[in-house]
Amino acid sequence: MEDRRRRIREAITGQPQATVTVLSSLLAVQDALGWIPPEALEEVAAYTGSTVNDVWGVASFYPNFRFSPPTTHTLEVCWGPTCHLLGAQALLQAFYETLALSGEGDTPDGRFSLRLNPCLGACAQGPVASLDHRVYGRLTPEGARRLVREVT
Secondary structure, three states: OHHHHHHHHHHHHOOOOOOOOHHHHHHHHHHHHOOOOHHHHHHHHHHHOOOHHHHHHHHHHOOOOOOOOOOOEEEEEEOOHHHHHHOHHHHHHHHHHHHOOOOOEEOOOOOEEEEEEOOOOOHHHOOOEEEOOEEEOOOOHHHHHHHHHHHO
16 A cells, blocks of 8 residues: 555656646556556645545546556447447447446456547547557447457
């Protein structure tokens, strides 16, 4: 636990920009640890002269912050208008079935985190999903199932 606090402090104090904010500090912590543990809220508050409630207000506003340890693999399904029209719902259903999930979230074994993403920046290749930040375009439901099977 003390090692984690040390890593949190190093992330906060090691920011290169001249102006350090609550948001930049939370981003630095998530980059360093992969998530925002409870003690990070305290450390960010102390460093920035904010209250823990103010820090929590910023952290909980942004859906990209994690408040539990990261899974082994991150899977995102593009939910932008183009991908939605080109079949993202079928991809999403295939991922739900393959991962035994009923919505966004983490698999109980900690291997996968499934999230909707409003845009993966590859509209011309829709429908699109990303596995561990690698984008896969023109996916079919079978391609989605195969993608999960290949990393398991």
